[in-house]
Amino acid sequence: MRFGVTRRADPLIDVTPMIDVVFQLVLFFMVSTTFVSSPGIQVDLPRSSAQTVLSEDRDVNVWMTADGGVYVDDAPVDMAALLQIFRSRAEVDPNTLVVMKADEGVSHGRVVTVMDMARGEGLTRLAIATEVSDGKSED
DSSP, rough: OOOOOOOOHHHHHHHHHHHHHHHHHHHHHHHHHOOOOOOOOOOOOOOESOOOOOOOOOOEEEOOOTOOEEEEEEOOOHHHHHHHHHHHHHHOOTOOOEEEEETSSSOOOHHHHHHHHHOOOOOOOOEEOOOOOSOOOOO
16 A cells, blocks of 8 residues: 655745734833923033043933022922032932033122032933034034
C-alpha cells in the first residue's frame, strides 16, 4: 500500500490586522500625549550662544519679572516663602538644580540675592536660563 505524500502549502500569516492595531496605538498615544508648554509668566530672558540645558521635573524654576515679582513653578511667592521652598527641596535632595529665569530688566543684585538664598540652604547647583541667540548682534 502506498500512501500518497501530499505537501501542505506553507501557512501564510496575514499581518494586516497587526499593522492596524499598531497604527491605532500610535494614533492613541499621539492624541493623548500632553505637550509641555511654556508657563504664562512673561520674562524677557537674556540671549546667549550656549546650548540649552535640559530640565528635569525636580528642578526648582525661579522666575523673576521686571516688575519685582518672584514665582516658583508658576506660583507667586515672597522671599520668606522662597527661602522655605529652598529649605524643603534641599532636605529632599541637595542635588536639586535651581534654574533662575530672570527678566533682562531685573537687577543683577536681586538675582545674586536669590542665588545666595539657595546656596545658603544647601542647594549648590545653580543655573541661569537664557534664550539661544541667533548670532546677530543687537546694536
